[in-house]
Amino acid sequence: MTVSPAEARQGFALNLAASLRPNTARGYLEHLDVYFHWCRDFCPLRPQEGEHCPYQRQSVLSYLADVSARCSRPTVATYFKALKSFFAFCEIEEICDNPMRGLKPPRLSPDEAERDAPLYDGTDKEALLQACPPWTWMGLRNRALILSLWHTPLRASELTGLLVTDIDWEGMEITIQSGKGGVRYTVVMPVEMAEAIHRYLRHRPADVAALWLSEGGQMLTPRALSLMLKRMAKRAGIS
Known part of the structure; x- marks a missing residue:
């Protein structure tokens, strides 16, 4: 070999x-x-x-x-x-x-x-990203969230529970401290996803431990993530 x-x-x-x-x-x-x-x-x-x-x-x-x-x-x-x-x-x-x-x-x-099967293809993904206004920090957050869900196998609770310190920028990895069954593991962070998260962090209004913030500045919840995705899909014209 x-x-x-x-x-x-x-x-x-x-x-x-x-x-x-x-x-x-x-x-x-x-x-x-x-x-x-x-x-x-x-x-x-x-x-x-x-x-x-x-x-x-x-x-x-x-x-x-x-x-x-x-x-x-x-x-x-x-x-x-x-x-x-x-x-x-x-x-x-x-x-x-x-x-x-x-x-x-x-x-x-x-x-x-x-x-549970993936519902969106590449065209749908681009439509969702187009529906994220790049001139607002919420739009940048939504773009980063969509790319995180697209590129990784993270569950909603794992994604919304991330802290800024869970990101290894040098290694281009994210560590999930307590996944399903309490398992600690890492996922690769592709460049497209890393750039979106970095841009969101530069523009969000609060410098706090939680990675994903709600509009009110609190840690985003899985339910809020689900509602956001439904709104984005409707805005993008995806059924």
């Missing part, structure tokens, strides 16, 4: 660019990057497998178990799909054996598929 995961990712990116819309391809790559990041920091096979531990079946199983412990089944299914596509490409290109052969994605109930 001579092809590194980074090199395999480059080939996968070219393959996606030729067959998928840019936003869809970017989503696959971002989910793949989260897996690579996990392998680098948490994979139990890292000491003996080195940089090739992402190719191992046990690495995939351990990662999916970790994601399942802190995310909903629809979110796990989204990560599963991205990894399955990547390893199918690797198998075709003879980079590695497919470590996901025989693995089945989480089974979703009809209610989960309707309620």
Whole structure:
């Protein structure tokens, strides 16, 4: 095995660019990057497998178990799909054996598929962002929130509970201190998301510990986030 995961990712990116819309391809790559990041920091096979531990079946199983412990089944299914596509490409290109052969994605109930599956595509995302006025701090906040939900698997309670100190600007990561089941974990912060959060922080009216503020200057609640998203969707003309 001579092809590194980074090199395999480059080939996968070219393959996606030729067959998928840019936003869809970017989503696959971002989910793949989260897996690579996990392998680098948490994979139990890292000491003996080195940089090739992402190719191992046990690495995939351990990662999916970790994601399942802190995310909903629809979110796990989204990560599963991205990894399955990547390893199918690797198998075709003879980079590695497919470590996901025989693995089945989480089974979703009809209610989960309707309620929790991603509802917005790239076009909807752009419409939501266009509905955020950049000349107000609330508009900048809403833009940063939308991008945070788009780029990470964070649950509403995890996102709204973040503190400014949970952000590692140098490492481009956010640490969730107490996720589902009390698990502490980190997520990668893509440049688009980081820039939006940084701009919001520069313009918000209060310098307090909570990352996300309500209009009244208090920590944003999950319910307030849900109401904001519904208002934004209506403003953007998304049903």
